[in-house]
Amino acid sequence: MSNEIYEAEQPQLFGHPKGLLYLFFAELWERFSFYGMRALLVLYMTKHLLFDDDMAFGVYAAYMSLVYVTPMIGGILADKILGYRKAIILGGILMIFGHFFLTIEMPIFFYGSLGLIIVGNGFFKPNISSFVGELYAQGDARRDSGFTIFYLGINLGAAIAPLLCAWFAVTYGWHYGFILAGIGMVTGLLVFRGGLKNNVFGNKGFVPNQEIYAQKWFGLTRGKCIVLGSILSVPVFGTLIRFHEFEGYLVWIVSAFLVFYIGFILSKVTSTERKRLLVAVYFTILYTLFAAIFEQAGSSLTLFADRNVNLVGMNAAGTNSINASFIIIFAIPFSMLWTYLSRRKVNPNSAVKFGLGLIFLGLGFIVFALSAHSVDDYAKTGMSYLVIGYMVLTVGELFLSPIGLSKMTELSPLKYVAFIMGVWFSANFYGHFFAGKIAKLTTVSNGNTNVFSEGLFGRFTEFITGLTPQIVSQQSDALQQLFSYVSVYASFGVISVIVGIFAILISPIIKKMMAGIH
Template identity: 35%
Template sequence: MATTIAAGEGRPGELFGHPRGLAILFLTEMWERFSFYGMRALLVLYLTQHFLFGDEEAQGLYAAYASLVYLAPVLGGLVADRWLGSRKAVTIGALLLVAGHFGMAFEGAGSKQYVDFGGRSYEVAADGRGADRALALIAPGGARLPIVSSGESIGITGGAAAGLPDRVATADYKFRTVQDPLYVQILFFSLSLIIVGVGFLKANISTIVGALYAKDDPRRDGAFTIFYMGINVGSLLSTILCGWLAVKYGWSYGFGLAGFGMLLGLLTFLWGQKYLMGHAEPPAPAALARKVAGPLNLEWLIYVGGFILLMPAWFLVQRDDIVTEALTIGAPLIFLGMIVWSVVALKGVERSRMIVALVLTIFSVLFWTLFEQAGSSLTLYADRNTDLTVAGGFGINAAQTQFFNPAFIVLFAPIFAGLWTWLGRRGLEPSTPVKFGLGLVQVGLGFLVLVVGITHFAGADFRVPLVWLTLAYLLHTTGEICLSPVGLSMITKLSVPRVVGLMMGVWFMSSALAHTLAGLIAKATSGATVGGVVVDPGAQLATYADIFSKIGWVGVAIGVVILALSPWLKRGMHMEAAEADHALAGERAIGEAAAIGAPASRNGVDRETL
């Protein structure tokens, strides 16, 4: 006799109609993203206000770190897919991430800054964190005298009473920074732990989600949507909580909370192994156990290799110039090589599809270059030139402004999904090239909105109302929703089956390149600082207006170009044939592509907001 299951009950051993393993992976990913985004929201502020890196150096370091984070999962996914298996890879990745996030909490006393004038050296103390940070000169005898630097001179409140001048001209003083080498190296090593940990973990946890379902299971896309909500819930909570703790009580509290989030994710994953139904095990356990180097079997050799990779990651994260040069030279050469190969080695429909895929991938680099200002220049803009008051005297800090993106995704992604479905039923859904164009136009408009706020609504203190930054993030998010869901899906559908894995590597490399280019733009917004406080807020605001205007118009212009080219690009995609020819390869690729943490939508696989 057949068993009837009521709606909502799910099958035996399932929860709300999905395998229980999905709940384990949802919670693991939620806590992992909680830790990752909590740290990300604080990083540039931490570098400039605690270690007193200059703007250019701090934003270059952030760019190198973000680029390496996107490159690492390509190698981690390969290792897990061929030898280690997803469970072991996620576990070792989570352990490295726990160590890295807790390492960030070892902040030390921070760097010290001194001002030299009149033949003597005086320490400059910076009190507070975030936008309320204030500078004071430590006078002989220990008195703290508030100072204000304008770029042309520094004013010393109460200087005369302490035997010091009330104002010192620029030509007569010099600032210098003294960093504690031990804690700076702990910072760099912690970042390298996170980079390698992300490589092991992010390349594999999403793959397990796909493995819980048969390829033709209609619940598959819904599962990735649920999983995606875990990503955004984690990032939403972390940017609010970690940002609040760090600014109010100390950086170590914010980073420490991020570390505990990752620890909870690891414990959840280990506890829930029985619900993964063996889908995350190594593909060839016997080969993994084979001795390959003295007493080391292949599994331990992989672990040793992962720890060895910490050294180049540690070196590269503090040498953004090397990362920038490698990606800005290497990535275009790879793009050019793939285009030449497509023209020479392919014919007809295959050639056309590949060229379209490569063209759209190149355009996506510009989108993410602009979008990824969030973790660097937009965070510093929020800290220095935004009135962060929300209402009734209640305000947020600069780190917490990064919650706008996940909040808007939670609000608007279902609306856009419904809109595409509604339009699709009427044959009106925009093509992939049109969505790319719309995404670029919107991210460009987001920066132009900021320019409007800066130009017409900045106060006497050179701060712009928070609503303009909110509107910018809204446009960036709606642009992301247009472009992101179709990116990896496009790669799986348009690539020649024998190179689909390589093409996904090219797609992830394009994200790394975008972060590097984003770092170059962020550096262009840099201003002079003392103790992490911008010297001339008016000049800094003018710099933001100039750079944001330029990149905003570039984004809109390139978006319009894509829209104009979209009929040709759409014809070149040959989507009906592409979907038929690539069904099998696409399923395989989606499992691998989801490795970056990008959940599937009805169009394929989304790229998450890292």
């Protein structure tokens, strides 16, 4: 189908399908709710529920990883039965209840609310992203630009939410911060329904096969069975979060499922599709490493800001908005840059962009580690390092994350687009699982140090931070805590840079396997 015929099926606005505007704002408000709650969660657990750091990191890591495993299931169900429209609406409703139930201070509601958000996100997140890809024809030069604009919507919500929700939580109480997050989710769902009402999506996103959707299981249509099954699964996810120490078993189960199902798809597609799908898996593995390091933002970096940074103009929860604020500043220039470079035929291919993304991520964490050079008598560092570090890793994020979203919709066999988008988000499942392990390395007790304070990584740490275990051993507990943070950040910063360089070196092989996709 030519781009001209494809464009004629749906209204256009500012050179992009008009449906992008509605998906942009729906995702903006959904991410407002998600990131507003996320910014409060670790601080709420450590300061209000009085969880210790290990417990808070464990709950946070389990919640954030499970949020990104359900999109695989939601993607399959949308591909086969629900379609994008119904999946997005179901996910939005479940997430609304999840945010509002957090205001009820009982363990069953705390863990049940997180379970509702996990299940709801599984239907909402992969399918709204796949819906964006559906708006563009295969090979449309506007695709990367469109996804970068969509990514701007994600980060507008992520930038505003921590500041507003944190202000409400501090001024009126934690629960008011959660209520505001819930209101954001309601707004996002209303915007999406407005797009459906105004018919801006053309014939996209409907139930793929009405006969299959209407077939009955146990006296109920398949659609209703999915709704019932989603509700019944909430206690399961709540239990997994409560007993997060057993999450490692789930990692093995998910991995076995992914290997089996991806292997099944590989056996059903053409040789070209097989190579492209393997590239999608490779990109997902790189994104897993990126997420494991990057997602210190909601856990250890939040506590680092709270305990060891001289904050100006915001509290620790509010620092979660710094990264998203830089996305807002840089997203449109990056979108224009990709379009400009494409016209001049010098746009770096996606494999190179992934390598550059990892390099900038690593440099950002090295900047966090360099903050040790400005430590004061209270073991607090200058806020400028926190801001600059977030700025650098944000550049890395723009090289990698929106490009990955775009490429998944192109590299996927057409029958499995939403599932492969779910596979992409599984990188966040693994990433958050390992991010929790990394965050726990930053906890200290009785003067103990972590594995990155000695040996080869210890030398990296000393070179970057100027600190050693011997220097800090006789100092205050606060300085030892600072050393624990910066030693981990320095070491993983170096690891990310090395992997990024390797990814660039092998990019010609990856480009060949992409078979014509940039």
